[in-house]
Amino acid sequence: MEIFSWILTIATIVAIYSIMGLALNIHFGYTNLPNFGIAGFFAVGAYASAILTAPHRFRQMEIFAGFAGGMPGRFEYPFIIGLIAAIVFAAIVAFLIGVPLLRLREDYLAVASIGVAEAIHYVALNELWLTTGSAGIRLIPMPTGNRYLYFLIVLFVLAVVFWITQRFYRTPVGRVWRGVREDEVITASLGKSIFSARMWAWVVGCAMMGAAGSLWAHYAMAIQPGEFVPTTTFLVWIFVIVGGLRNNWGILLGAVLIIGFFEQGTRFLPAFGAPYIMPAIRHITVGLLLILIIRFRPEGAIPERAARIEAHI
Amino acid sequence: MDELLSYGLLTFATLALPALGLCLAIKVTKYFNLTYGDIITAGAFLTLLCNLTFGIPMIISVIIGMILTAALGVFLHKTVFKPLMDLKVGPLTLLVVSLGAGFIVRNLILIGWGPQPFQFRIPLARAKHIGPLFLTTNQIFIILICLLVAVGIFLMLRYTQLGRLMRATSDNPELSKIRGISIERVYVYTWIIACALAAMGGVFMGVLGTIKSGMGIGVLVTIFACLIVGGIDNPYGAVFGALIIAFAMEATAIWISPPYKVIAAYLLMIIILLVKPSGLLGGEKIQWKYFLGFLRSRQS
Numbered sequence: 001m002e003i004f005s006w007i008l009t010i011a012t013i014v015a016i017y018s019i020m021g022l023a024l025n026i027h028f029g030y031t032n033l034p035n036f037g038i039a040g041f042f043a044v045g046a047y048a049s050a051i052l053t054a055p056h057r058f059r060q061m062e063i064f065a066g067f068a069g070g071m072p073g074r075f076e077y078p079f080i081i082g083l084i085a086a087i088v089f090a091a092i093v094a095f096l097i098g099v100p101l102l103r104l105r106e107d108y109l110a111v112a113s114i115g116v117a118e119a120i121h122y123v124a125l126n127e128l129w130l131t132t133g134s135a136g137i138r139l140i141p142m143p144t145g146n147r148y149l150y151f152l153i154v155l156f157v158l159a160v161v162f163w164i165t166q167r168f169y170r171t172p173v174g175r176v177w178r179g180v181r182e183d184e185v186i187t188a189s190l191g192k193s194i195f196s197a198r199m200w201a202w203v204v205g206c207a208m209m210g211a212a213g214s215l216w217a218h219y220a221m222a223i224q225p226g227e228f229v230p231t232t233t234f235l236v237w238i239f240v241i242v243g244g245l246r247n248n249w250g251i252l253l254g255a256v257l258i259i260g261f262f263e264q265g266t267r268f269l270p271a272f273g274a275p276y277i278m279p280a281i282r283h284i285t286v287g288l289l290l291i292l293i294i295r296f297r298p299e300g301a302i303p304e305r306a307a308r309i310e311a312h313i
Numbered sequence: 314m315d316e317l318l319s320y321g322l323l324t325f326a327t328l329a330l331p332a333l334g335l336c337l338a339i340k341v342t343k344y345f346n347l348t349y350g351d352i353i354t355a356g357a358f359l360t361l362l363c364n365l366t367f368g369i370p371m372i373i374s375v376i377i378g379m380i381l382t383a384a385l386g387v388f389l390h391k392t393v394f395k396p397l398m399d400l401k402v403g404p405l406t407l408l409v410v411s412l413g414a415g416f417i418v419r420n421l422i423l424i425g426w427g428p429q430p431f432q433f434r435i436p437l438a439r440a441k442h443i444g445p446l447f448l449t450t451n452q453i454f455i456i457l458i459c460l461l462v463a464v465g466i467f468l469m470l471r472y473t474q475l476g477r478l479m480r481a482t483s484d485n486p487e488l489s490k491i492r493g494i495s496i497e498r499v500y501v502y503t504w505i506i507a508c509a510l511a512a513m514g515g516v517f518m519g520v521l522g523t524i525k526s527g528m529g530i531g532v533l534v535t536i537f538a539c540l541i542v543g544g545i546d547n548p549y550g551a552v553f554g555a556l557i558i559a560f561a562m563e564a565t566a567i568w569i570s571p572p573y574k575v576i577a578a579y580l581l582m583i584i585i586l587l588v589k590p591s592g593l594l595g596g597e598k599i600q601w602k603y604f605l606g607f608l609r610s611r612q613s
Contacts, residue, residue: 034405036412100583103590107345107408108537108545112582114347115534119576126572230530234416241409276428280420287420290413291393294406 008151010264012219015154016212018255021240022165022248023208029246029304030174031201032181033102034110038236040117041090041206043124043228045213048089049082050137050223051075051130058139070129072137079143083157083214090210091203093120098202102195117233124225136224140217154215161208165248168204177201231283235263238290244300253301258286315445317563323452324559326459327517329552331532332539333466334510336551339540340483341503344404348389348415349511350533351422356382356512357524358422364433371435375516379509386508387501389414395497415529422526430523433516455517462513463552466506470548475502483546535562535575538582544592553594557581 020038027035052075059073077085101112124131131137142150168174176197179187184194217223235258243254263282271278293300335349360378363369369377393414397407438449448456470476481489482499490496518524518532535558543554558578565577585592 032405034408100586103586107404108541110405110408111345111347111534111537112541112586114530115537115575115579115582118531118534119579122572122576126570229527234412237409237412238416274427276423280423283420284417284424287413287416290416291410294402294410294413295396298402298406 005147006268008147010260012147012151012154013264014255014260015151015158016215016219017236017239017259018252019158019161019212019215020209020236021243021251021255022161023205023212024236024240025246025248025251026165026168026177026201026205026208028240030168030181031177031198032106033198033202033205034106035113035202035205036110036230036233036237037097037113037115037117037120038209038233039228039230040113040120041094041209042213042216042232043117043120043225044090044093045086045210046217046223046228047124047131047137047213048210049079049086049214050140050217052077052085053079053082053218054137054140058137070132072130072132079141079218082218083211086210086214087207088210090213091207094203094206095199098199102198102202114230114233117228117230121225121228124228131225134225136222137217138222140221140223142218142221150219154219157211157215161211162248162252164204164208173197173200235259235286238286241290241300242293244302244304246304247300247302250300250302257301258289262286315447317560317567319446319448319452320563320566321560322446322456323448323521324563325556326456327514327521328536328539328555328559329459329463329514330510330517331514332536332543332551332555333463333548334507334514335536336540336545336548337466337479337503337510338507340546340548341479342394342398342500343483343486344407345411346394347408347411347533348418349507350529350531350536351415351418352382352386352389352508352529353511353515353518353532354422354524354526354529355385355418355515356508357515357519358426358431358526359385360512360516361426361431361433361519361524364435365431368434371433375513378516379512382512383505383508385418386504386511389418390500390504395500419526419529426526428526430525431519432523433519435520451520455520458513459517462510466510467548479503531575535578538578541582541592542585544595547592547594550592550594554592557593 020042024035024038027033051072054072055076056073059070097113097116101109101116104112125134127133143153144150168177176187176192177200179190179192180194180197180201187197188194220227239254239258240251241254242258243252244250262285266278266282269278331349331353335346338349339345356378359381360374363374363377364371367374393410394407397410435451438451440447440449440452443453470480478489478494478499479502481492481494482496486496489499514532515524518528536555539554539558540551541554542557543550543552558581561577561581562574565571566574569577589595
């Protein structure tokens with residue numbers, strides 16, 4: 001049963017990462033918006049959900065630990081409200097950040113979004129009244145209280161996100177997104193607003209990242225700012241590119257391969273040296289893998305489907 | 314106010330040279346290299362290796378560190394970026410690749426030194442009042458070196474053959490190639506200069522505070538803010554942006570809250586993006602209507 005429990009843990013983490021990967025596909029695969037601030041929106045979702053659902057008991061604990069007051073533990077709303085709030089807050093933050101940032105050229109947008117994630121990290125670390133700082137929020141309830149049932153909830157959200165992502169590929173707005181990716185001038189000359197298309201893609205993707213954050217908070221049952229560092233972002237990028245950018249099945253495959261087998265599966269291996277050695281070796285290997293994939297197979301494991309000619313006449 | 318002046322100048326000294334180096338690299342090679350933040354860290358740690366482990370005096374270790382960092386930069390360019398540039402991939406692909414390269418460099422440093430912060434072994438000095446400033450000898454030395462090197466780079470760009478080659482390549486790579494310039498050599502020289510500047514910046518950070526293996530990304534973001542504020546393809550703008558960002562950060566640290574330094578730099582960058590996207594010393598005139606830019610682009 002031990003091994004089954006491990007597989008369940010890994011599967012849940014893979015599913016949560018897959019949601020972020022699919023969101024990144026909307027950003028980068030469909031619309032060519034390189035979002036390197038995934039960890040930031042993940043954190044917004046996680047904190048929104050955790051603050052709204054943390055039980056009052058948590059406040060008692062914190063008062064004993066010398067911290068009184070603040071937002072977490074004041075609401076005690078159910079999980080579903082936390083999830084919706086995570087999506088809404090991530091979307092609002094994405095919109096506010098998108099107004100200045102989406103004006104930038106793609107490569108500058110990439111660096112600027114890293115900065116956004118860093119800024120969100122600093123806010124989470126320093127706004128004690130809101131997030132309790134580096135102590136983090138604990139005792140976040142897991143809905144149903146059962147890891148097997150919770151895994152089903154995560155799978156359900158993943159399925160919904162997957163369906164939305166697949167649908168957007170063919171809908172008119174998805175076609176405009178892909179038009180923006182291929183050639184902005186031609187898309188603009190067809191009367192489409194480039195900025196509006198980019199903003200829609202940005203907000204939809206970031207909302208999905210917020211949902212992933214909420215699911216993570218309720219799965220881990222405790223969050224702290226140290227989890228939302230750029231490494232999370234880079235892992236998502238790496239598995240999306242390895243698995244096949246622009247193809248949703250490829251992204252699921254990449255998540256299973258990189259996050260499931262490589263990041264989580266190798267935890268079984270005997271560790272040696274200081275505790276940071278093994279993760280560092282893993283990260284060096286995924287970094288090398290990223291470089292090699294882009295060098296020799298830029299389309300990833302499963303490439304984008306060839307565009308079907310859609311005649312509506 | 315005196316406090317702000319001293320700290321602002323010190324922060325400026327740490328930011329100016331890396332900003333200048335990154336600006337040159339972007340200008341010449343035409344893509345944004347995310348490895349740069351980790352190259353700064355690598356420069357600081359290679360100097361630390363000479364200084365702390367081998368016990369070489371600081372000045373010589375800095376020079377060795379700069380040479381090693383330049384070698385690292387050229388190695389990365391030759392092995393990772395050049396093959397892709399030969400395939401004519403876009404700047405965004407190179408950026409994503411540089412992410413992987415940065416990941417590798419950062420984790421190699423982590424394996425070598427671990428996650429804890431380090432300091433250089435340098436003689437301690439008592440702070441002195443110099444006019445309105447309150448600085449130690451080391452700090453004065455750092456500010457002077459920073460200014461000297463920055464002026465040296467500007468003179469180099471303006472008057473030497475290499476500077477002319479770099480400006481020509483950044484203006485028009487195709488034309489430079491037709492005129493017989495070896496673009497690849499210009500790239501290599503640019504990387505050598507950029508990485509040497511990065512190493513100096515990293516060492517300054519270590520002398521004024523501490524260095525640790527994961528600092529690259531945060532530093533890179535601040536430097537990026539400097540570039541945007543000053544104007545991204547103007548070397549003078551990079552140094553000017555570093556000055557503004559440094560004083561904005563230290564003013565925030567003194568009057569608001571020290572942890573929000575980086576956020577202040579970031580807010581300043583976003584304001585500049587809204588008002589004058591090309592940066593303060595960039596090309597266009599100030600466009601105040603960008604304040605209402607969202608509504609405007611909805612209409613167009």
